[in-house]
Amino acid sequence: xxxxxxxxxxxxxxxxxxxxxxxxxxxxxxxxxxxxxxxxxxxxxxxxxxxxxxxxxxxxxxxxxxxxxxxxxxxxxxxxxxxxxxxxxxxxxxxxxxxxxxxxxxxxxxxxxxxxxxxxxxxxxxxxxxxxxxxxxxxxxxxxxxxxxxxxxxxxxxxxxxxxxxxxxxxxxxxxxxxxxxxxxxxxxxxxxxxxxxxxxxxxxxxxxxxxxxxxxxxxxxxxxxxxxxxxxxxxxxxxxxxxxxxxxxxxxxxxxxxxxxxxxxxxxxxxxxxxxxxxxxxxxxxxxxxxxxxxxxxxxxxxxxxxxxxxxxxxxxxxxxxxxxxxxxxxxxxxxxxxxxxxxxxxxxxxxxxxxxxxxxxxxxxxxxxxxxxxxxxxxxxxxxxxxxxxxxxxxxxxxxxxxxxxx
Amino acid sequence: xxxxxxxxxxxxxxxxxxxxxxxxxxxxxxxxxxxxxxxxxxxxxxxxxxxxxxxxxxxxxxxxxxxxxxxxxxxxxxxxxxxxxxxxxxxxxxxxxxxxxxxxxxxxxxxxxxxxxxxxxxxxxxxxxxxxxxxxxxxxxxxxxxxxxxxxxxxxxxxxxxxxxxxxxxxxxxxxxxxxxxxxxxxxxxxxxxxxxxxxxxxxxxxxxxxxxxxxxxxxxxxxxxxxxxxxxxxxxxxxxxxxxxxxxxxxxxxxxxxxxxxxxxxxxxxxxxxxxxxxxxxxxxxxxxxxxxxxxxxxxxxxxxxxxxxxxxxxxxxxxxxxxxxxxxxxxxxxxxxxxxxxxxxxxxxxxxxxxxxxxxxxxxxxxxxxxxxxxxxxxxxxxxxxxxxxxxxxxxxxxxxxxxxxxxxxxxxxxxxxxxxxxxxxxxxxxxxxxxxxxxxxxxxxxxxxxxxxxxxxxxxxxxx
Numbered sequence: 001x002x003x004x005x006x007x008x009x010x011x012x013x014x015x016x017x018x019x020x021x022x023x024x025x026x027x028x029x030x031x032x033x034x035x036x037x038x039x040x041x042x043x044x045x046x047x048x049x050x051x052x053x054x055x056x057x058x059x060x061x062x063x064x065x066x067x068x069x070x071x072x073x074x075x076x077x078x079x080x081x082x083x084x085x086x087x088x089x090x091x092x093x094x095x096x097x098x099x100x101x102x103x104x105x106x107x108x109x110x111x112x113x114x115x116x117x118x119x120x121x122x123x124x125x126x127x128x129x130x131x132x133x134x135x136x137x138x139x140x141x142x143x144x145x146x147x148x149x150x151x152x153x154x155x156x157x158x159x160x161x162x163x164x165x166x167x168x169x170x171x172x173x174x175x176x177x178x179x180x181x182x183x184x185x186x187x188x189x190x191x192x193x194x195x196x197x198x199x200x201x202x203x204x205x206x207x208x209x210x211x212x213x214x215x216x217x218x219x220x221x222x223x224x225x226x227x228x229x230x231x232x233x234x235x236x237x238x239x240x241x242x243x244x245x246x247x248x249x250x251x252x253x254x255x256x257x258x259x260x261x262x263x264x265x266x267x268x269x270x271x272x273x274x275x276x277x278x279x280x281x282x283x284x285x286x287x288x289x290x291x292x293x294x295x296x297x298x299x300x301x302x303x304x305x306x307x308x309x310x311x312x313x314x315x316x317x318x319x320x321x322x323x324x325x326x327x328x329x330x331x332x333x334x335x336x337x338x339x340x341x342x343x344x345x346x347x348x349x350x351x352x353x354x355x356x357x358x359x360x361x362x363x364x365x366x367x368x369x370x371x372x373x374x375x376x377x378x379x380x381x382x383x384x385x386x387x388x389x390x391x392x393x394x395x396x397x398x399x400x401x402x403x404x405x406x407x408x409x
Numbered sequence: 410x411x412x413x414x415x416x417x418x419x420x421x422x423x424x425x426x427x428x429x430x431x432x433x434x435x436x437x438x439x440x441x442x443x444x445x446x447x448x449x450x451x452x453x454x455x456x457x458x459x460x461x462x463x464x465x466x467x468x469x470x471x472x473x474x475x476x477x478x479x480x481x482x483x484x485x486x487x488x489x490x491x492x493x494x495x496x497x498x499x500x501x502x503x504x505x506x507x508x509x510x511x512x513x514x515x516x517x518x519x520x521x522x523x524x525x526x527x528x529x530x531x532x533x534x535x536x537x538x539x540x541x542x543x544x545x546x547x548x549x550x551x552x553x554x555x556x557x558x559x560x561x562x563x564x565x566x567x568x569x570x571x572x573x574x575x576x577x578x579x580x581x582x583x584x585x586x587x588x589x590x591x592x593x594x595x596x597x598x599x600x601x602x603x604x605x606x607x608x609x610x611x612x613x614x615x616x617x618x619x620x621x622x623x624x625x626x627x628x629x630x631x632x633x634x635x636x637x638x639x640x641x642x643x644x645x646x647x648x649x650x651x652x653x654x655x656x657x658x659x660x661x662x663x664x665x666x667x668x669x670x671x672x673x674x675x676x677x678x679x680x681x682x683x684x685x686x687x688x689x690x691x692x693x694x695x696x697x698x699x700x701x702x703x704x705x706x707x708x709x710x711x712x713x714x715x716x717x718x719x720x721x722x723x724x725x726x727x728x729x730x731x732x733x734x735x736x737x738x739x740x741x742x743x744x745x746x747x748x749x750x751x752x753x754x755x756x757x758x759x760x761x762x763x764x765x766x767x768x769x770x771x772x773x774x775x776x777x778x779x780x781x782x783x784x785x786x787x788x789x790x791x792x793x794x795x796x797x798x799x800x801x802x803x804x805x806x807x808x809x810x811x812x813x814x815x816x817x818x819x820x821x822x823x824x825x826x827x828x829x830x831x832x833x834x835x836x837x838x839x840x841x842x843x844x845x846x847x848x849x850x851x852x853x854x855x856x857x858x859x860x861x862x863x864x865x866x867x868x869x870x871x872x873x874x875x876x
Contacts, residue, residue: 103816132844220695
């Protein structure tokens, strides 16, 4: 074990949030180290060959966007260390143990920013029954296989899900020379823009099976098909050699949990207010670790905001009090930020619903007192799509009161 | 060293052919490999060792405390427990001696515990202790409410089933056993010894051992015996995320009923928590799928035993088929006139008993006229450690200093290094599929199931991990 390293800030994860924060921190003169356990920096955008990243209208492909963020962090003077994994915490403080080709290390920073991102829940976590054949993917694995390694993925693929990510997965399947058998969603319609769903259905003749669940994977050795069941009880087998489970993101929160950070019960990421402070002094969090998942641009903006909070902390600002928790009631799944901290009001909250909600109205209560009422969208709020609500009601929260409850009725 | 998976089989007759490279067949091969004069073939229909029942069991090293006293199974489990415990310590197969608690949830179950303690004593296992609820909850603070007491069986342990099978196969192959994979036995005739018809042509052997697991009855009938029928009994199991490991300290067993040993909650040496198995008698010997009803029933039972377990994510669901024969004992039978030994009906205790079964079968072969010749003990073997209770390569500064590949993590959830994947690919019995690589290294076996590392691991598997 070498002597401990002592940067001002240790950023864990070189995705949009981590890289943006590192660039801003280094530009402000802080000594910043960024750990990335993968061989290259960039995070998930690196594996997304499609466009739509960065400020509109001059958007970029994922890899190009990842490269720009990486170059900005390096130019600002952040030290990027790839192939190094943060393993665990020292008993106290913002101190982490790591391992890499150079061996084990202890990094004792003045502040740690966790930006470990999010991943999709795989087939096993979704408890999809059946055999365990080859040919079962998540979008993440599929995109890496196709875009980073040029691997063959099969000939006929069923896509589980009909969100934006699902359509991106369908595009990747086609780019790899395979046929998309169908997109399958339990919901009554696709959770994407009408243009995208229509284009997929008409121009590329990709069928969309709504109200339908995958009930069994079939095949020994290699996948031979998936059994599906429609809400009306009909079942069918779709012959295929590949199935891609898309969406259903969860935060990659291993380090957060190992560090004993208070997690929000909805997001399963660290509970935070507007400023990225976690329950562990000296430890901040940003990006999709806090809300799985929002677009890369949202993660990057949060990284920048977190960097400002880290700089204040390095300059001597005190650690804030825990704040008042913000909880959601079903069918809402989660809300972020999920703490109200006096004096730190976020631009907005993002939230998700578990089921489609036609013309939803949101109510915000504290101890039975209505703080806010807002129509969320004119149309139908869709699972898997971002919903936003204003944070103007923060001023009406009693700091010593009970948790704030957000509900649809 | 010979491991084949394609092409014709050697024309020269073997002294012994073992059909089935599960944990039992591999243990027998390893035992016979101690006799350098013997030419031994180990055959399996699948593309890896331990691909049938052996890969999907509950991974427990049993004391045999609850066996039926006086049976062959009771004796072989007791002997096998001691033998495998010592062998595991020698070869680095991970074992955690966590102990088991048979938890009583009602008065009837509580009343049954003293009888189980007596039965354990009759099985030469006197170390059981009755615990009251206070001590039970002190030992297992996350146990669900309502438990009345427990029988503590301190010797019950958890073990890595994949490393065990692989260790046997590795030693057997290194000592000269020919392992022929993708070799399904389709027929057996007598013509100057045994003449086996296989998917890869014919193979001759003077003596034959049937360790074909689920298919042992079929092979037995081909040799003219109608002694038993294997009914596959499916056991579905849920593997919970490593975050669940601190919730449980012992193997938590239900008090056995007429319907079997019931559902257990147990830590694994890999740092997960296991919930299962179901017990479903089926006809289809390929029905290794999980079902919605099966997993729902397991979760319901798990919720009572360890409520907090259900809050964690499931990392894997699998189903194994036990070779049930409707008899309360192993079906190990010598047919000396045929130079043939049947090793049938080896149930979930077979992992524990494997080394004792092997010694027993070698004895039966000798009784049947096989000249064993002198003994030469195999070269010592150290298996790669997959156990979380022992230092993994990424935790060993000395190893990484000597070879940085052990500090380069490829599979992040399970912390598997490039060096370990490279070693597995270059090993004596190398993996032929990504699943085989997973059983040797745990790569892709963690909570993300390949989201992060799947493509990178596949790249190393298909193109080689380099020096």
